[in-house]
Amino acid sequence: MTSGLSVTDGAAWRSFCDRLAVVGESILAGDLQDERTRVEGFHHLATQVVTWLAWSAGHHDLEHPAFFRQNDLVSCWGGPNVNQVTRRTRVVPSGRYVIRGRMHACDDLVVTVKGGDMHMDRYDVLAELMASDVGIGRDDEVEIFLGGAPLGDGVPWLPLPSGSSMLNIREYYWTWTAEEPAVMTVHRLDTVGISPEALTGADVAEMLDEAATIVEQSMRYWAEWMETQRDQVGVNSMGAPYPSDGGSSFIRYGFGFYELQEDEVFLIESEIAECAYWDIQLYTPMWFESPDFANRVTSLNHTQAHLSSDGRFRAVVAHSDPGVPNWLDTSGRPSGMVTYRWIRGLDAPAARGRVISLAELADHLPVDTPTVTPAKRADEIAVRQEHVAWRYRT
Structure with a gap:
């Protein structure tokens, strides 16, 4: 971890770039890779940098969450399901949140509260809800609450247990039709009306450090995970x-x-x-x-x-x-x-x-x-x- 480095003298940025260079060298180290796999490896590294830098630098604010779309046509890692659009945002157990939107052509929706990502050694799924289980379907309005106390019978709600750090939604599109996809927003109800503080050098250094760490872990973890599965199957x-x-x-x-x-x-x-x-x-x-x-x-x-x-x-x-x-x-x-x-x-x-x-x-x-x-x-x-x-x- 290098988040203690200074941004204003360039040390944090140089460290970020140096760490990515080391990851790139690891792609060349594999003896069994053919040329196409290496080409795709460097493309994968480039899109991982895009993904996790956007997540770390653009979605760091715990008080003002917004959904970040992952595993789309650019961001791709960890075996995504191509029948779904996946979005995430950061949460804290003490917060209260609401997801609002409209399903449009989305056939179903899964909302999951997690402790983190598998490639960061966090496997805990802490709470989960499927839209069809609470009467939400194609073209319907969506309003799902998270955190705080339940809001009563018939109101979709999920708890935020201790250790909650991430909210994921999976929008499922089983009928591949040319129609309007789902629109989803997320709001933190207990910080509405509060403006964020200005960024500090320490904030940016932490963003760069987190992004580099996730790139390092994701590139290593999923390659090893696939190798383990291949050995087993x-x-x-x-x-x-x-x-x-x-x-x-x-x-x-x-x-x-x-x-x-x-x-x-x-x-x-x-x-x-x-x-x-x-x-x-x-x-x-x-x-x-x-x-x-x-x-x-x-x-x-x-x-x-x-x-x-x-x-x-x-x-x-x-x-x-x-x-x-x-x-x-x-x-x-x-x-x-x-x-x-x-x-x-x-x-x-x-x-x-x-x-x-x-x-x-x-x-x-x-x-x-x-x-x-x-x-x-x-x-x-x-x-x-x-x-x-x-x-x-x-």
Whole structure:
């Protein structure tokens, strides 16, 4: 920690830049990385700097919170769900807050109070609420209170237990339509009307120190986390779903990893859970980013996926379009990660995966599997592009 350094003589800024340079050198240290992984590693580092500098420098004020959007088209880390928009703000246990807004095309919303981020070794989920559980749905007005005493029956409210430091919201978009996305604001009720103090040199030094620390931790933690998962699950295999420490209590997560030659595919099969929502998506090796989900089919959810006539879900991870439903596009990466989620499920079936040759794919699919023409695939991508443009319009 270097927050004691001075800003006015440049020491705090030089320290910040020096620490980022060390992180960059760590990308070059990996013996097993190919050129593309290193290129994407430096791009990931650049976007991590953008993300955490914006968070630390722009959202440090505990008395005047505002939502910070994370894991969007620029900020991407920790295996984000591409069916959601995630926002965060800082909170304190003694504060009282209200989230207000309108759902518009948002299908559901999860509000979570946390002690911090997994990559900062904080796994505690302290309170959680799903909008659909309190009667809030698509196009509805939103008003959810946090902290202080409950406001009575029928008023959505969450406590802020000791250790609360962060409020997260997940806006879920399962129907990828070109419509107005949710609008959400947050206010701290016990500081309304109070103006903030002027920034001090110590404030800025602390911001720079925090941003550098989070970049260092995030780059290290998620690469190690993916390596651990890969060792546990194995390559060209899918693991059983489980509740993840630090993740939502409503979700069961399953992970898999693939390594494919040009003429191979990774065929994934699963029964469908009895659940509210589900999805499956790809992630980049090492950096745990979501690939380009607007311009390629790198994810599917329960509204987009095709189920076979036997009721099972089958996805085909492949480098080129196999001409069947549920293609997950590797974007040319020879290896990667797969994550599937059962959300609010009564059960959590385990998916299975195996590598087969592209030429033999038809022999492993039901005979009535439909054909997806290039024109239909282009239409599928066009729907994604239009929705994502609306979702991240600002």
